[in-house]
Amino acid sequence: MCFGERGQTCAPCADCANPEAARITAQIQLLVAVENPMLLESVTEPRCLRAVAAEAMGLGVPLGDNCGGSEPDPIIHGSRFNGMRPMRQADTSWVKVSVLIGAGAAVALHVGKVPAALPVLQSELGLSLVQSGWVVAIFSVVAACVAVFLGTVSDRFGHLPVAMAGMVLTALAGVAGALASSGNILLVTRVFEGFGFILTTTSIPPLIMKAASQSQRQASLALWGMYMPVGSGLMMALSAPLLYYFDWRILWWVASGLVLLAALPVYSVGARISDGSSLAAARPAIARTLKTALRRGPLLLSVTFAVYAGNYMVLAGFLPLLLVDLNGFSPMMAATASAVIVLFNALGNGISGWLHNYGLRYSTLIPIGCLGMAVGGGLVFAPELSGLWRMVAAAGFCGFAGLVPSSLFSEAPNRIPHPSFLATVSGLLVQGAAIGQLLMPPLAAAAVAWYGSWSAGITFMVIGSGFIAFCAFVLSRTADPVHA
Template identity: 40%
Template sequence: MQRQVEASARIGKSDAAPTSWGLVILLFLIGVTAAFQVGKVPGQLPAIARELDLSLFSIGLIISIFSLIAAVGGIFVGSLADRFGSLRLIVTGLALGGLASLAGSFAESGQALLASRVVEGFGFILATTSTPSLIVAVTSAAERSKALGVWSMYMPAGMSSMMVFAALLSALLGWRGIWQLTAALNLAYAPVIWLVFRTRATPKRAGAQPSPRFREVFTAALQPGPLLLAGCFTAYAGNFLALTGFLPLMLERSGEASAAFAGFLTAFVVAANMLGNAASGFIAERGLSRPQIIAIAAAIMGIAAVGVFLDDLPFALRYGLALIFSAVGGVIPGTCFGAAQNFAESPAKAGAIFGGLIQGAGIGQLIGPPLAAAAVQAVGGWHGDALYIAAGATLNLVMALVLSRLIPAPSRSHR
């Protein structure tokens, strides 16, 4: 544990300057812009499937390809950021995503569209895995938790906003126009980030230290602490998608909402996640260790999920519990990002650890819905989903308690 405390202290020494919140917002918008590539898909799938004659399997691949890339490449991409510099990879990721989206807008087959989505996904991972290291570099130790909490909002913010924009503009632009819109946004934002940050100290450039070797950054990411953090993120992501992914179907089949209204209600549940994201940095200042925060949030998620799938409860109460599930669960991503700095010897070696978190999220998103569906089929009802989420929450709680042996509660001087 002493090694992790010393590592956190070394990072803190590089942050005597006050936090530049303007730069933090610019970095947050990197994630939002990249997440537009995820949010553009759901509402356009019916039109894409008809025009390109896609099978259900192909549709599933188009939806899940980002999670698959994250699940297999998060740590590797994070190590690239440590080796070659976060700024270069962010700009490359935005540019790749934009060019791939533009190419995808001209796809005439499912294979061509899927190929473009693979490149989009790689660009997405490059950008989102590399950005937290820059956030560390532009924040003071006292305010870093808040900044990383803001960063953790990027996925729900980008997804939900693009889902709304796409719904409003799809009649005018069609799915190809939506693809071109997200391409333009990514391609336009890449030079903005380059121009703003190219003359500023980045994790690779600060201190004029040599770039760490791949072995060093991989070793850092594969230590027990970072692996437990990634495991917590895996359990959280799997649980979150197991509920929000099946909530519209459950509401429609139960007769409690039409398909359109069920989607609308679910969008609010997803958006509630941002409340926890934003609050995570402030909660970390209340004296609890980050593993304790993760454990408490995981327990509340598990309890709330059980209530969501209890048919005997009134609909309003069940929906309220879904909102609580999402809002409280939103504390976990920001807390995990904040905890990652405890295991990095310097900002220049944090990328692979942040990449491990992204990889954990990708794994959870991949395995969560299928395992939940298997539980529903095995039990014969939606309460099987509740049992799966409760089991995942219990696992998350146990991992957080083990993690608490490695990360102490914060002192007043290091919050």
């Protein structure tokens, strides 16, 4: 049984004329159509169905141990099937998944190194207030402009090579920043750090998919959401003691060194889970990946991520000011407390991954997270709250908030026709988050200034959390087209 364009059958070939082979290939056609209909659509000339099934298995389409029968198929799993290797479902390698998440956390160190060092940078390098703002915000600016396009680069040229290039670029730019003698030079190095950060964080999710078994891919991708709070929060917490004994450059050296250190196991893991031939066959054209990313489902994921990231940035950014203005904390104590509280977001992401492993989905977890964000965020902005309870409320907000990004990352593969599009959609999520981080804090500040009290933030938190839950509801009612 052979087929041509869009699965049309043609005259049987010698191999497929065998009745047993015809039965097996019919089963394979059904499985390929269900698991990867894009593959059938891509056929431009009559080909043996066995060849397409072989290509499907090379791309990771799980045809199973028996392809629908009760016994293992001798044609698929034996030498008669053109030397095709069995694709038995392997267990998830959590060590490999942890290594890949660690790579994301390593590049996220470069996000958390700046806030505590900013006063020293202003005095030593003569940074103006405007330059200081750009040094802090440049990652978000770069991501808001080009993240989805850098994701297409990863899908087109290979996830492992692009991830490695991103990590090396981040580390080298960090080294250059440590040697900077002026604010302008430091700002340029931050731009390159931003590009490396995005290349890395859009390329890692597809590698995590390859390292995870099919039944645990969503849980593994949910855990990927930990990378940002772990990396940035850890660096923020370590910044104060490091700056006490050393100058600001130590933060740049430490972050760059850890990225290079993390790159070695990432390369080893990536080389083991990547199949060069299947990757080459699966790489889509850039225009096609962009078309896939700009569908309703991925766009809704991005909008939801934008509002979440903006809401989170409002609370994380204003929390030190609230602790200083309303509770009398010293600036250093407020900054340290805020850094520790950020780590609760990593805990929320981890719990979300565990819950995904037991079958809970975004449609359940995001509303729960939004409820916690609304209550915790509202309490944080309550003027009469004590410092201790304000920190408890902030920790609760961050923990419940962790259910949101993890759920969005885990849902991304369900909105694409093939894993070869995942880096592009990850880039779209990163781009949405960056846009939210840039737009929502100024809006919240304007609301507080207009109202004349921090309590305006309560309304902002409740509305933002409600909108995230609404987006999740709309997403659950949105079905994306199957074909790319």
